[in-house]
Amino acid sequence: MTKIIGLTGGIGSGKTTIAKYIETKGIPVYIADERAKIITNSPEILSLIKEKFGQDVFDNDVLNRKKLANIVFNHPKQLKQLNQIIHPAVKLDFDIWLQNHSKFEYVVKESAILFKSNNFIKFYITIAVVTPLPLRIERILLRDNTDKAEIMKRIDNQLSDNELIEKCDYVIYNSELDISLMQVDAILKKLKIK
Template sequence: YGKAIMIVVGITGGIGSGKSMVSSILKAMGYAVYNADIEARAIANTNQMVVEEIKQLFGNDVYEQGMLNRPRVAELVFADQKLLANLNSIVHPAVAKHFEEWKRLHANAKIVFKEAAILFESGAYKQVDAVIAITAPRELKIERVCKRNGISRNQVTQRMANQLPDKELVTKSDFLIVNDEVTLLVPQVIEIVNKLLQRVN
């Protein structure tokens, strides 16, 4: 009985849907949010075992001054699904392990959140109790990403093609947030948090 129940909630959505905006609101409300994509990047540079395995997969020259050349890796895996699967099989388990360690740091929290672009594709959904999907109109997402990353429309739509379509995300998720710049975000987040708190209490 001693152990308090903790609910782990996944936050996911396609590129440009506004995951980081939702995470920022949750952080402002005092909740801890683990960003799987940022941590994966860090792990690929700092976890020696992961670094060695990535070098074995792509060759030593994908690292420059100890940093993974991400655009180069993206180029290599873009055309080769098997290579991408191999890369994921190195990085995703390491991130999952790191997340478990992170959770221990927040052992007293009733709810913690894990933000991941590919929550379902990476198998990370197995580590969460509920999932929030964030959707936005396609054109708005493209516009956001073009602006934010300074990349072409074509590059954005190519990336979108590699992600689960919104329709599928919504069916697999427990909660939905619409980030269309019309519907207010904060009330949607608060409503979901209240529902989650009811589950814990």
């Protein structure tokens, strides 16, 4: 049976960079956020979003993610409603992906909300990627077209690094990439993955 490694961390922690490194070791990686963006563009999901949030979050029938994010990250009830639309679809997508990768001994599921989505029970191990807050903010400012206030709203909607450290089996401290990758290699070695 395929063992699932849960990989998590807050926005800007570098978890996707770590996930892509693990993938170079021959371990399939499911990046939940990337898949959620694809799934969100399906006609069924777009219809549910339009039904719940109205035409205001669309520009010429194209979902305006920034408008939607502005609503959900300012109103926890709205975020919960969006999650009720997206999470079941992502779970189903992951289950299908997992079936398609069942020949592998290990796979990785990378998700910022690994513990919030109540699916961590089936993980073989869990790994947290943690990074000092100023570095996370700097990374997000460089990557995303947003401001510090919006970043803080998103961070406030996620588990803190301390909570992740407490919940996870392993922790990768991701301030310097080369040191972080050495930590990944050490974890993989413990799992007898080279």
